[in-house]
Amino acid sequence: MAAVGMQPAPTGLLGLGKVQLHLPRTARQRGALAAAVGLGALGAALAWHHPLSGTLALAAWMLVAGLAALFWVKTPVLLFAPLPLIGLAPWTGWISFEEMDLLVTACGCGGYLAYALQLNARDRAPAWRHGLAYSPVVVLLILALAASAAWSLHRGVADAGGWVFGWFQGYHEPMNSVRNAKAVFLVLALLPLWTAAAAARPRRFSRGLLLGLVLALAAGSAAALWERLAYTGLLDFSTDYRTTALFWEMHVGGAALDGFLVMTLPFAVLALLRTRSPWRFGVGLGIALLAAYACLTTFSRGVYLALPIALVPMVLLADAQRRRAASTDPATSTLDSSLGPVDAPLPRLAKLGALALAAAFAMAAALVFGGGGYRGLLALFFVMVVLLTMPASLWRPSLGQRLMAVLMGAVLALLLGAASWALSMAVPKAAYVLNAVATVCCAVLRWRDEPQATRPVYVLLVTTCWFWLLATMVIVADYWGGTAGRWTALAAGLALAGVWAAMLLEPRLWPLQGAANAGAAGWRKRALLVAGLLMVMALVAALGGGSYLRDRVASWKGDGQTRLTHWREGLRLLHGGEQWLLGKGAGRFVASNFFDGPASAQAGDYRLRHDDGDTYLALTAGKHLLGHGEVFRVSQRISAPAPGPATVRVTYRTATETVLYLEVCEKNLIYPDRCTGTYVMTKPQAGPAGAPPAWQTQDVALGQVEALGGRWWAPQFVTFSMGLETRGARMDIRQIALQDAQGRALLVNGDFGRDMARWFFSSDRNHLPWHIKNAALHVLFEQGLVGLALLGGAFLLALGRLSVGRGRDHPLAPAVVAGLLGFAVVGAFDSLLDAPRIGFLFFSLLLLGLGLRALPGEGVARVA
Known part of the structure; x- marks a missing residue:
């Protein structure tokens, strides 16, 4: 019998080697x-x-x-x-x-x-096997969303003065409407293909979606790691530098990286919780830790708030999914037999022990880092890793035997600690060696465990070695931080020793008793806990090792008031009931704010002009207070110039006295470093009567350029930039050339003959004029109340379907819910949808969330 959906042998068959093509x-x-x-x-x-x-x-x-x-x-x-x-x-x-x-x-x-x-x-599966299906109501909603976006595009182009095509238009011109509106249409263009793929191979499609998003997270996080390594250093948490990775959309501020991380990280966490393969678990854990570092270095309060709000519901939904699958009647279900037993919830005392252990570690991390620095914190990490891998056989001896092991172990460890401290005072670096020796001893004892044997002496040895390891942690902190390190680490060590002694004497307090007997699953749980330790340590290091994050956390109230004022001013740009109902049009906030907002807040701008046979760049400065970081810059990435004197030749005209600033810097996007620059004082030169000012050509000595470009393992981009340091000034630039000490011409398209190809602009510090800074208000401004209601309805419907509706048992449902929640939290403080890549990712999750559904009897992979 032919398979369901199998096509009969077609008459229009084309042979192409081993590939067979069938005419539509x-x-x-x-x-x-x-x-x-x-x-x-x-x-x-x-x-x-x-x-x-x-x-x-x-x-x-x-x-x-x-x-x-x-x-x-x-x-x-x-x-x-x-x-x-x-x-x-x-x-x-x-x-x-x-x-x-x-x-x-x-x-x-x-x-x-x-x-x-x-x-x-591929054989087309019957309708009940489709992993992506849309009801008629949802189809109408998606069409309404598309219609609203199309109408917003039309209104935006009309508001910009009508349709004018251009490859290199900026934020004020009609093509910016295309840039802002295109994300939803790109997703809609692929949605029928995804629907067909989910019908043909629903599980492969879901796995491909999961793999794609996890690999995206890995790539974006690796780019963030490179940026920190190249421009600030991995552990520099004091420099005023927020990671942007390779998200060019942040050249005028914004939160593109923030939105990307909170929408993709849930998929990596979900994959990590469900995989059983050791090597996949290791890779997934590495990606999750790398992403956690990227999240930390955004220094974004929105990201810090979004992650718990997104990940906690995800874990709960995933656990509920697995419990529903495991409780299905085996006689009527094709539940995967590898699901295993459902983990029983922790008893009350075990929960109390877990809280005590977490609190003790958090306090210890703060104390040790404050006095002992990164080396003391690393020693504390080894202490906790050994603690989390304590074998279950330690609880086999009687209570009296365990009590004696605690008391004698403490005495023996005290003697070992005293000898170790004396040795560390006499021999340089001995503190680190002793800590390593104690760690190795603990590891050897763990390896020599006999799970079924009752060995009181073994309990004594393990307890002694672990207490000694605690003592060496104090010694490391003392060696590094002196008196302050000694006493803070001692307080931390005593707290941890007390918690462990209580858990050894009362086994019901130990939260990993079940995991100790769970084989590989127990080790996975411990590995996740170790990853949690690393994340806590990273947060402690960021808060304690640098002032930038503390300053940002402390300034939330003032920044919140600035946001509220900015939102009110942005909504004042909507005039009349029609604009409130239908919006002002896609991509029109920047131009509306420029022309209709406060004059004192106008940002700089540029235009490429073609007048009387001349092609030139019209560059203007903002009317706001111009600090060095607030200057509107037009830039080009160049190859690293040879060290030595560099010169710039510029042909320009100006109607007023204007200060032109030229610089060559190491710069990824908006944070220049190691700059060589100069200020050029320009004056107008009168032309013929009634004509614009005459063109002038000036050779400018830029200065002695250092060796730029970074190291081979952490390369840095080199950027040439120009901007005006005179408020409200305008300068026309017809040609510009940069020459290094070896006479090499480093600029491409310096005469603007190829339009703005290779030229890019940025506003390094002045970001408010470029975004309304709230995703909902962004939609309201561009599509009006109608568009906001449609998008809000689709958002809530997707959350409902994947949480309690027909899609709740799809394997990816928890991660999609978490991604949408994360977007909503970060979007409460930034526009997000004005970055096309972030908009594309959001609409992909949203539209997939409106159609994903579980296959009958599919079950889900086991959650750790």
């Missing part, structure tokens, strides 16, 4: 072919016009399209994995279009072509 016969296949052609034409045109190399971009586009055709069910992997790395705007000058557009069109073209021609044809 159904309406869906013909529609897929039309979509492939349309996306292919659009993507190829965009690739051919890429500012860096049209040929290479087109070749890369074709490669991705081919991969998407071969693996069309798992296109989310191809789509999401490189997403945080492919923003090349600082090199290209593109902001209306970007590499994400090329990626989406390539995946769509290849995927739809494979579906239309039945490349790698």
